[in-house]
Amino acid sequence: MWQQKTIHLAEKPRGFHLITEEVLAQLPEIKNIKIGLVHLLLQHTSAGLTLNENADPTVREDFLQYINRLAPEDLNYLKHTYEGDDDMPAHLKSSLLGVELMLPITQGQLNLGVWQGIYLGEYRNFGGVRQLIVTIQS
Amino acid sequence: MWQQKTIHLAEKPRGFHLITEEVLAQLPEIKNIKIGLVHLLLQHTSAGLTLNENADPTVREDFLQYINRLAPEDLNYLKHTYEGDDDMPAHLKSSLLGVELMLPITQGQLNLGVWQGIYLGEYRNFGGVRQLIVTIQS
Amino acid sequence: MWQQKTIHLAEKPRGFHLITEEVLAQLPEIKNIKIGLVHLLLQHTSAGLTLNENADPTVREDFLQYINRLAPEDLNYLKHTYEGDDDMPAHLKSSLLGVELMLPITQGQLNLGVWQGIYLGEYRNFGGVRQLIVTIQS
Numbered sequence A, B, C: 001m002w003q004q005k006t007i008h009l010a011e012k013p014r015g016f017h018l019i020t021e022e023v024l025a026q027l028p029e030i031k032n033i034k035i036g037l038v039h040l041l042l043q044h045t046s047a048g049l050t051l052n053e054n055a056d057p058t059v060r061e062d063f064l065q066y067i068n069r070l071a072p073e074d075l076n077y078l079k080h081t082y083e084g085d086d087d088m089p090a091h092l093k094s095s096l097l098g099v100e101l102m103l104p105i106t107q108g109q110l111n112l113g114v115w116q117g118i119y120l121g122e123y124r125n126f127g128g129v130r131q132l133i134v135t136i137q138s
Helices: A020-024 A028-032 A057-070 A087-097 B020-024 B028-032 B057-070 B087-097 C020-024 C028-032 C057-070 C087-097
Strands: A002-009 A015-018 A035-042 A047-053 A100-106 A116-122 A130-137 B002-009 B015-018 B035-042 B047-053 B100-106 B116-122 B130-137 C002-009 C015-018 C035-042 C047-053 C100-106 C116-122 C130-137
Touching (some): A035 A047, A047 A057, A047 A087, A057 C087, A100 C130, B002 C035, B035 B047, B047 B057, B047 B087, C020 C116
Antiparallel strands (some): B035 B100, B047 B116, C002 C130
């Protein structure tokens, strides 16, 4: 069975945010699925999705410090600069960590590891509301 | 319904290339699908696929400059060097940005964001024709 | 048709390991599938999965040297340090290369490129047994 819908994530400050609950609250369909897969596509090129540690907020703080150094804003060779200093680095980060996830569903729940959660990487200073296309197969 | 086929991308110079149209031209099946998913696997270890900005060519130029610095060719600790200076860095880049994409199909079209396009990252100086396995579910 | 199961990977030292055979030995179901997709989710945040070169072991050695420099253990700004020097860098590496793969099945076999194999990136010094959720659709 196929289900597909558009969902939104409330605007967030630049940084990494644990969004597992915000996503699941918009996907009550999952509770009725015994075996399946849910696919999340973030429809943006200056933010991203990744799985990582869901317990200690300092992990997300460290991710932000790290990624800001991995793709910094003062690279003098960048040409795509007219949308602001944070724009081209945001595009780079978006491809480095990716914008889509496929997650298994088992007995009505996402079957993630005990320590795994879904992160939104918001790479813009003012990214606004973010939109996801969710496709559920079961 | 399942459809699976092999498609090819014409040889391209080292760099990032917007291939959305080149891929879609080989997948007329998508036009007939209301809800589905298309999976693209690039069968190579020295090139990659990623989603990013589809409008300004300087974004792709900046990606090339950035990735060449992120995985440069003069790393003196590399051992896998007999296929040329561009080979081991190409393997690293291939895993950093990835080689597969899963994309939603809605009402006969890829349901990407307005600014999203499919990039081929060609990391070799002479990579040749590249091959994809495409699997469509609907 | 849907099949889903949990499989395990034997404990491995820190580094990159070619696990294609170890995974396939636990998935005899694939032999009976004409067209399908197999999804692998590694349920951990300090290890990862990626596709790369399956022939020359020096590629895996170079990956280890490279990734250890890309996310080193002496970053003085990291806050999440109480689980050991190798922990926060392991989280970073896990998101950089990812923890899930979707692979096409064709005529009873994984349809990878001739040179492609599945790597486990073990980023902890003592990571222990690693667990995967495998979902097969056909």
